[in-house]
Amino acid sequence: MRIAVLGTGTVGRTMAGALAGLGHEIAVGTRDPQATLARTEPDAMGAPPFGQWLKDHPHVSLVAFADVAADAELVINATEGAGSVAALSAAGSENLAGKILVDIANPLDFSHGMPPTLSPVNTDSLGELIQRTFPEAKVVKTLNTMNANLMVDPGRAAGGDHSVFVSGNDSEAKREVTTLLKSLGHQDVIDLGDITTARGAEMLLPVWLRLWGALGTANFNFKIAR
Known part of the structure; x- marks a missing residue:
């Protein structure tokens, strides 16, 4: 499958590398490919420059948002939540129309410091905002309740349980x-319902952030026992 991964940060890189390893045709989308490749300093999270990562992943290409979305069969939004709508607008509503748009971002608001809050929240969600903004896309919210490594390798925590x-x-x-x-190893996939249920998944983030602080590791996830 031709998959576009929007976002060059840790989540985007991790998803792109894993999906390429499964045999998918992967292109990563960015606003300005030349500017992205010209960076020589680590990013805000301390990860090496994207150009360095790309050299280690020769089967992944770097393309402008609009071009990568136009060519893709499925699009993954791995941008920062606060900038997701702008990034998807740059990708072009006409390039997203009729396609599955997998939203794995979280609407984290750092304007008041740490820990971040959520915006939107309670009566809205980022997933819903994206669906309203791009009504012809088929938005599916998922994977936002775990860190990037568990997204692509669930066995790293509790054997994948x-x-x-x-x-x-x-x-x-x-x-x-x-x-x-499931091709990534996830076995317990729970369909919460329509896109309004993304509110619940996104509102797990305040709990997730506090668990991260209490446990001293991000290598954990939620298990719904039933």
Whole structure:
């Protein structure tokens, strides 16, 4: 499958590398490919420059948002939540129309310091905002309740015995995303319902952040016992 991963940060790199390893045709989207490749300093999280990562992943290409979305069969939003709508707008609503748009971002608001809050929250979600902004896309919210390493290798925690959620309005899109999740090793995939249920998945983040502080590691996830 031709998959576009929007975002060059840790989550985007991790998803792109793993999906390429499964045999998918992967292109990473960025606003300005030349500017991205020209960076020589580590990013805000201390990761090496994207150009260095790209040399180690020769089967992944770097393309402008609009071009990568136009060519893709499925698009993954791995941008920072605060900039997701702008990035997807740069990708072009016409290039997203009719396609599955997997949203794995979180609407973290750092404007008041740490820990971040959520915006939107309670009566709205980033997943819903993206679906409203791009009504012809088939938005599926998933994977936002775990760190990047667990997204692509769930066996790193509890042998993979934990849960992942999907939310979206299109049942077939959720089935296709569930198949993709299972190819990454996820077994307990819970369909929460339509895109409004993304509110619940996103509102797990305040708990997740505090667990990270209490446990001293991000290598954990939620398990729904039933």
